[in-house]
Amino acid sequence: MNGGAAVNITHGSAVSFSINVTPSAATGAVALMVAPAMPGKPGIAAFPLTSGAVATSTALLPGGSYSILAHYSGDSIYGGSYSNSVPVTVSPETSTAFVNLVTTNVNGVPTSYSASSATYGVGYQFLRVDVGDVNASVSASTGISSQYFSRKESCPTGKVVLSTRDLS
Amino acid sequence: MVLQLNGEGYAQVAAPPPGTYSITATYLGDASFGASAATTALSTGRAPTTTVVSGSGNPVQYGNYEDVIANLVTTSDGVALTGTFQFFQDGMSVSTPQTIYANEGYDGLINGIRKYARANGALLELFLSIGNHTVSAQYSGDANYAASTSPVATISVIKAKAAFSSLSASNTAGGQVVAGLSAIASANLNGSNGLVPTGNITFYNSNVAIPGTVTYTSTSGYLGAKLPIVFPAPGTYLISADYSGDANYTSATYPAQPVVVVGPVSMTRGPVIVIPSPGLGGSTSLAVIANGGFSGTAAISCTPDSNAKETTCSLTSGSFTGSTVLVNVVGSGSTMTLNVTTTAAHQARIDGPSLGTTSKIAFAVMLAVFLPVFRRRRKYALCFLGMFLALGLGACSGAGGGGNAISGSTDSGTALAQYYFTVTETTGSGSSQLSTSVQVSVLVN
Known part of the structure; x- marks a missing residue:
């Protein structure tokens, strides 16, 4: 990764890397992990070895400054091993927040993700706050569309402050 | 309000109650995402409601309370309703707004039917005029439910059923009715919560209207009526009453009921006389004892049982004793004593023959026929004397008798038996004379 030099990227950006396991006859998979590796600590992503090597990219590095390393868990012939670590700094990307009135039918199935009005007692109504990437959008029929929608490991976390001003 | 994103990049919370709002969500950011914010405007309307009123009974009687029910229905899956119902009668509000007495939130599907939120209100309304009246109700609405006004319903008000609550007769002091003294027949007729019944009440004695002027009183919902009456003699009378009805009340009848009328004086006997x-x-x-405030003189007399041979009776009041005594009866009255005498078995008395009429005639004829002969023929005189004695004695004991028993027979006197002596009191005189009697048991052992 970056020739072993420190990496500085924005969250969500892809970064290329290669992992080589010797001997090349090693099979199985390698995982990118935040260093130092700890038993039970989940990896960032896992990749299958091809002839003992992986050369690809990932946009899944979480935000923050830390080091990453590769961990080979071994196979039936070869034992596991750890790579060298590479310092990375992943800066926060721009987020987009959405707040909408979501309405449902009496069975709780959403009828709109972006209603502007509703009638009390007709199904259920609730306020929903979605946070996505800069290109995210909300559809009335399907809800939020964001590159992170299907990648929970990179979804926004943290808190939202909701303020309501009664205009009645 | 602070919300925690749920790991899938969103958070949600119940929508605010119906109203119009501007909502701002501020994302604080994390290591991977910068902060951001969004604002939206929304409005949530209150659930519509439908209210219908009805009377618990129709028609309604004048002056009676009627439960007017407001039924409110929704098509809401929401919480139970709050708020009030204001009821109207003929377009005018009645009483203060009534709180909901029964309500339920959405209750799910029961036997395939959605049980939406619903509520009921009720008010006891008074209807004070005959005819048709309209009722309606207005639901106030609450934070979640819209107000609604029912269509009017028609209530028909008819005459109230009048009913007598009492019918009685008493003396003027409220006590026993005494024959010959002024008494009062009284009746009370229940009204409703409206006007007190008017109209006439007629009293009857054995189905014959009692003459006189009825006086009326109106007191807290009922009509009172009183009529002076004099019952001529002790006994049991059947009195009844009719109410004529009026614009607001139907007619009514109080069925005949007995009135016991006593004499001015009552006598209470003491223990059985045992001889x-x-x-x-x-x-x-x-x-x-004086009844019903009577005050006056009563003549008290006694009569032996006709089967009580050779008995006498007398009354003792104070220092006076006789078969009839006069007693001044007033208040609690007075006490006297009934005395009874009997006769034991005894020898019949021998008095001179008491010749009967036939014997006297026969004797006179004999004297007239034979007296001249006696002067001429002494021997016939002796014969006549013998015949005289035989005839005279025979007459005494025969059909022409009437004289006393012959010496040697026995009079049994008063027989052993139970007898009933009668004591009678009499007051007044002429057409107003009243008498009552009691029988006193006399046991001769």
Whole structure:
């Protein structure tokens, strides 16, 4: 990764890397992990070895400054091993927040993700706050569309402050 | 309000109650995402409601309370309703707004039917005029439910059923009715919560209207009526009453009921007189009591049982004793004593023959026929004397008798038996004379 030099990227950006396991006859998979590796600590992503090597990219590095390393868990012939670590700094990307009135039918199935009005007692109504990437959008029929929608490991976390001003 | 994103990049919370709002969500950011914010405007309307009113009974009687029910229905899956119902009668509000007495939130599907939120209100309304009246109700609405006004319903008000609550007769002091003295027949007729019944009440004695002027009183929902009446003699009378009805009340009848009328004086006998054997006497007390405030003189007399041979009776009041005594009866009355004498078995008396009429005639004829002969023929005189004695004695004991028993027979006196002596009191005179009697048991052992 970056020739072993420190990496500085924005969250969500892809970064290329290669992992080589010797001997090349090693099979199985390698995982990118935040260093130092700890038993039970989940990896960032896992990749299958091809002839003992992986050369690809990932946009899944979480935000923050830390080091990453590769961990080979071994196979039936070869034992596991750890790579060298590479310092990375992943800066926060721009987020987009959405707040909408979501309405449902009496069975709780959403009828709109972006209603502007509703009638009390007709199904259920609730306020929903979605946070996505800069290109995210909300559809009335399907809800939020964001590159992170299907990648929970990179979804926004943290808190939202909701303020309501009664205009009645 | 602070919300925590759920790991899938969103958070949600129940929508605010119906109203119009501007909502701002501020994302604080994390290591991977910068902060951001969004604002939206939304409005949530209150659930519509439908209210219908009805009377618990129709028609309604004048002056009676009627439960007017407001039924509110929704098509809401929401919480139970709050708020009030204001009821109207003929377009005018009645009482203060009534709180909901029964409500339920959405209750799910029951037997395939959605049980939406619903509520009921009720008010006891008074209807004070005959005819048709309209009722309606207005639901106030609450934070979640819209107000609604029912269509009017028509209530028909008819005459109230009048009913007598009492019918009685008493003397003017409220006590026993006494024959010959002024009494009052009284009746009370229940009204409703409206006007007190008007109209006429007629009293009857054995189905014959009692003459006189009825006086009326109106007191807290009922009509009172009183009529002076004089019952001529002791006994049981059947009195009844009719109410004529009026614009607001139907007619009514109080069925005949007995009124016991007593005499001015009552007598209460003491214990049974027990006489141990014929020839002896006995007595018992006798209380003479004034009824219903009577005050006056009563003549008290006694009569032996007709089967009581050779008995006498007398009354003792104070220092006076006789078969009839006059007693001044007032207040609690007075006490007197009934005395009874009997006769033991005894020898019949021998008095001179008491010739009967036939004997006297026969004797006179004999004297007229034979007296001249006696002067001429002494021997015939002796014969006549013998015939005279035989005829005279025979007449005494025969059909022409009438004289006393012959010496040697026995009079049994008063027989051993139970007898009933009668004591009678009499007050007044002429057409107003009243008498009552009691019988006193006399046991001769």
